Amino acid sequence: MKHHEKGLRVNQLSPGEMQPAVTSRAQNYVVWSAILGSSMVFADGAIVTVAIPQMRESLQASLAEMQWVTNAYALTLSAFLLLGGAAGDAYGLRRIFMIGIACFGLTSLWCGLSQSAGMLIVARACQGVSGALLVPGSLALISAHFPPDARGKAIGTWAAASAIAAALGPILGGWLIDIGPWQAIFWINVPVAVLALWLCWRHVPESPTLEDATMDWLGAVLAVLGLGLLAYGLTALGERDAQRSTALLPAMTGAVILVLFVLHERHSATPMMPLDLFRVPAFANVNALTLLLYFALSGALFFLPTVLIEAHGYSAARAGSVFLPFTLVMAVLSRLGGVMTDRFGTRMLLTVGPLITSLSFALLAPAVVHGGYWLAVVPVMALMGLGMGITVAPLSTTVMNAAPDDRIGVASGINNAISRVAGLIAVAGLGVVATLGFQYAASWASPEMADLFTQATFGTAPPMSVSPSNGVREIYATAMIGGFGLVALICAAAAAVSAYFGYRCASDSPPLSFEG
The missing domain is CATH 1.20.1250.20 (MFS general substrate transporter like domains)
Incomplete structure (x- = not known):
């Protein structure tokens, strides 16, 4: 090539x-x-x-x-x-x-x-x-x-x-x-x-290092500036009191700069993000999988503690502890996933793992409706750990194997950057989704009190001046569960689509050669 x-x-x-x-x-x-x-x-x-x-x-x-x-x-x-x-x-x-x-x-x-x-x-x-x-x-x-x-x-x-x-x-x-x-x-x-x-x-x-290495400093500046502005804008957009126009301006500017970054990388003699890497089907598909799966994971896990605390009265410590079954199962299976990757390849694991994870996101909605710690939430979080435990090691292995040996550092950087940016986008973008679901669920639960929640956002408790005898607390809990349920279903859909890209990740795709 x-x-x-x-x-x-x-x-x-x-x-x-x-x-x-x-x-x-x-x-x-x-x-x-x-x-x-x-x-x-x-x-x-x-x-x-x-x-x-x-x-x-x-x-x-x-x-x-x-x-x-x-x-x-x-x-x-x-x-x-x-x-x-x-x-x-x-x-x-x-x-x-x-x-x-x-x-x-x-x-x-x-x-x-x-x-x-x-x-x-x-x-x-x-x-x-x-x-x-x-x-x-x-x-x-x-x-x-x-x-x-x-x-x-x-x-x-x-x-x-x-x-x-x-x-x-x-x-x-x-x-x-x-x-x-x-x-x-x-x-x-x-x-x-x-x-x-x-x-x-x-x-x-x-x-080994590159002989006569030359850093792509212009590309570095464009990438840092573009990603920084995009992440800043999206993070500000997700904040409760954000001025939408003020938050959108840096996000849109960052997106434009990232387009300029891609155009620059296409013509750079020593690009920091070689676009040729994305010509390898396994590399392109595994990064699409990463974007969708980590969008779903970050979004669901960000909003979960809030709804458990606000809707079901969990303490902060108890809400935080629901992550332990997820993390421990994932940790145990990650090593097994690595062994299975060496033996069976990545395609099956990168298809089955995201599908199991997608199922766990879908089950989070009824689990949160139930609210039970041991009977509902913990089993679903363990299932999520199973799906991610199967996925993480083959995902990382595919990224490394799809890149040529002299570009494994930048390949890892690209994949890590995509997962981080996916999380930032999820927290900001799904905050709007959670609020819409919150307001709709409140209106459905009590049409006569819908105005009280029209301007409220997900996680905003009703005013203290409102009499609890009106059942506002129950309506608020229903609204919180409804907002999270909508987020969970979107996360389930994103994870399911990521399984398609996992299926397209052939375990034997050869890395791209950069020799002329």
Whole structure:
């Protein structure tokens, strides 16, 4: 296939020589370094939520500022993932991964030392950039040091450990908050970062780098600016008091910039997102699957705790605990999914897994109507974990196997960026859907009191001045369940469509060659 050759030859190695020969002991160190590094990033995505009340009181911050403590991290993490993947390919996966770990540890220390909400928001944004450097590298390092026939099992181990870290994050954070200051949830990252950095420095071999590497800086600026504005606009659009025109402007500007980014990448000699990758059917289809499935997953799980708390009176801790069966089943099966990928290929798993996940989303609607913890919600969440556990390892394996060896970092970055952006779109876009369902369900339950809920949004409790004798509380609970039910059905449909793209992911699709 004809392609610009500048910067694409790898230290005079042919594609068949790209896979470095490493011992099984070194491979174990690669996996553990990847797990320690990426686990910090995944855990920090959720750990902050349990500390928000204490942080707000300590920093004298507003609720909006606390929302952006979370959003700043998510925005920069999603916007810089492509740059992180491309930098790993250009300058060495191990080198960029270690830089990401070091920066994540330092920015975590900075977060803990913040004396104001503004400083904490800036530190969290920088922490997201650091995470974007190490997340693509964690997966790409595994792919670079494992042959294709053993890659699925290794990725499954990484996925399982990362899922456990994400589940334990809020639990660990709650324990740290109970025994000490809120700063401890960030400082705990420092020793983990030091250990991961030492393991990587002493035991992880360097992978080949591109000769005369040239970074696509214009592409990087366009990608970061476009994704950042799009994510910012969509996040603001999903906020309760958002001015729609103010929120739409950055989102539309970001979308236009992303179009310019694609046009630039088409003509760049050294693109950070090689569009030729999408000519590989497996790569194109698995990223379509990722977009739809993670849209569904992020949307359903974002609104679930709210409806359980508001409609059924769950405590925050009890609502959070419903994620444990999902995460634990997913973690256990992710490793098994990796073994099954090596043995049976990806097509069957990437079809069956999303279909099971789709079924679980559809069952969430009646489960939330019932409201029972053990009889309704927990079994459905375990079923969701089954579907995702079957899917995650073969999905990651397909991404890695579909890309040529000198582009596995950027391939991982693309896939991670798509999953993050899908989540941001889901939370913002489905917020409007949840509100429409909320208002319709309220009108259906009590036409005479429909005006009370006409201007209300999903999760907005009725005014305290309204007499409870009017049955407003019951109508509100019905409205919340109706709003979530509509979201759950849309998520089920998106996951079902993703199974179609999973079926189209042939496990034996050869990676695209970049040799001229």
